[in-house]
Amino acid sequence: MNITRENIDELNAVVKVDIAKEDYSDKVEKILSDYRKSANIPGFRKGHVPMSLVKKQYGKAVLVDEVNKLLQDAIGKYLVEEKLDVLGNPLPKPQDDLDWDSDAFSFEFELGLAPEFDVKLKSKKAITHYNIIADDKMINNQVDHIRKQYGKLISQEEVSKESEITGKFSNEAEGIENVATFTLDRLKGKSNPKMVIGTKVGDVVTFKTKGLFNDDHDLMTFLKVSHDDVHGLDVEVTFEVSEINKRELADLDQELFDKLFGKGIVTTVTELKEKIKADSEKQFTQQGDQKLLNDVTEYLVENTKFDLPATFLQKWMQTAGEEPMTEEQAKEEYEKSEKSMRYQLIEGKLIQEHNLQVQFEDLKAYAMEMIKGQMAQFGQMNPTEKELEDIAARILSNQDEVKRLSEQLMSQKLLDLYKREANLKTKEITYDDFVKEFYS
Missing domain, CATH: 3.10.50 (Chitinase A; domain 3)
Structure with missing residues (x-):
């Protein structure tokens, strides 16, 4: 077998795979011999069917199957050995005149190559990281809501x-x-x-x-x-x-405080307001971080310049899904998903350059912290380490959950990277103003 590559340009290449008879003949012969032993063909005893008849009936199908297996294996190994970073999957070039009665075969595959580019986290203009606070108006409204709720x-x-x-x-x-x-x-x-x-x-x-x-x-x-x-x-x-x-309205007394937070945790109205403020701002932190993540993502996509093998990707999209697409449908789908593709490449580059790996121990600790937070919402403030580990083990035995949590943890690692490396400025804003500015 011989594999050669022709680079059309920086983003496109064609790989040619030449397969000789000696690459597949032994495997084909063995499979046909096994067929002969078990074949049930009228007029012949089992195991005594002439090989010529077996080859006539099954030979071409076995040949095609084995050559295709060889091709997939060879292309996969070639991409790994040559360290080629490809987008999508190799696309076989159509060969309407392929002669399966021949001893040797040649196949060509189109490749879409990932572009080379640099990612600069330091923007000239600082990106705003919003510190969302609970102001007196919001805290007092929350106190009123509690008094009404328990009144x-x-x-x-x-x-x-x-x-x-x-x-x-x-x-x-x-x-x-x-x-x-x-x-x-x-x-x-x-x-x-x-x-x-x-x-x-x-x-x-x-x-x-x-x-x-x-x-x-x-x-x-x-x-x-x-x-x-x-x-x-x-x-x-x-x-x-x-x-x-x-x-x-309910009285702001110890009975209400204990009902809300547990016995003796809050003892005065001042402590109640401080607790409301702290709990609210903990939740707001997630919203401020998500806004930062979105804004940095937008900046990176808009300011990291590189080309993509658009024609190849559109051609690949025509056959990659469950349902085939027309050329026009694939073009439309590409335009919708181009921004997402760009960010995936940028994200991959950042993960590689900054060694942002999700290790199992990290994932386990992340899952336990998440479980602890969820239990606290239902009043279970001090779960044992064993309880947390047992629940985490059950969650992490589900591959869908592992995938979901891994993505969340990687987002957190990227967010931490942005906070360290990006050009940020912090702006304090009330929750009401934050909602008005970005969600109204």
Whole structure:
């Protein structure tokens, strides 16, 4: 067997594989001999079928199969030995005139080669890393929410500004019929709350859905309308009052603190607010880090310049999936996924250059820390090392979970690298301002 390569350019090459009779003949003969021993052909005893008949019936199929196995094995070894970094898989060139009655064969494969490039983490313009904080307004709102959540409901005769009302929204034509509970501060403007204040159980009020709630997404919750239908919904709905309550706020006392955090962990309102602030900002850290990860990724893709073997990749995409694609479909798919391909190459380069490997011990420690955090959410604050190890062992026995956690851990390693090496500036921002700036 002889393998040669012709480089078309820096990103494309053609590999030629020449296979001689001696490369496959012994294997083919052995397989045909085994067939002869077990073949059931009418008119011949088992094991006494003439070899000429076996070759006539099975010879070409066995030859084709063995040559294809040789090809796949040879190409795989060649790519490893030559240390060729290829994109996609080698594509066989069509050979309509291939003569399987010949003794020697030649095959050609197109290769798409990975580009050479450098990755520069230090941008000229600093990338912002947002430090999201819980301000006094947010903390006080959270305290109010806790007091409402753990407070007592007191039945009322009629609706007041402070009421929590339950009733049924209806519109037969739109298929709306849903029971909902809400406070009047969810209603938008001044006229909507006024229409309800003073009503009693059994009274019916007619609302317009447009501008009914401060947040249009409340229509999804309270009227059970789909996300696609909720935007721009402008119809009338009736609301029949079925229950009126006023919520008496819970006292900020030791009984409430113990119920929230465990006995004696929080003992004063000041400590409560400090705990809310610390817990909130711990969660916000993840959102700030995710924003940083997204921004650095965007910077790297936009500023790391290299070409890709686009024509080869589009041709490869036509046959790589479960369903074959047309040339036009493959071109469209390539355009959608080009940015992702570029980042995968950049990420691979960073992982290699900075030796960011995920070792099993790292993965185990990461899984145990994740489990510990999840258990804490359910009040299990001090699990034993053995408990954590046993749960981690069960999780890591599932290959899908191993893949998912490995990807999460690698993202964390890349994030740590960006924090060390990238040109960053820190900006403090409240959670409300962060949401308004990036998610409104």
